Amino acid sequence: MEIEIRARGHVRGRTARRRGVLNAIGAVCSHAGGPLDEGKLEGDCVECPWHGSRFLISDGRVRGGPATFGQPPLVVREQHGKVEVKLAHPLH
């Protein structure tokens, strides 16, 4: 099951449920700003629709270039039918 969301505030996320666990990573591709929230989920990776970089949905690590930097992982919490996300680590 895939869920696409936009978080309140300034964080866009790409989520996917894998093996019962809901994960999310930042949705602005680290390569050139492509929309990962429009990318396909292939196994455990999200593929960027612009140039094909692949990132692990569990923690944002790069699994295929041209991107060389990973995506920021997001903390996901499901509560009372709502999904909340926040950055796992500050960006700066």
Ligand code: FES
């Ligand atoms: S913008 Fe995502 S791979 Fe280039």
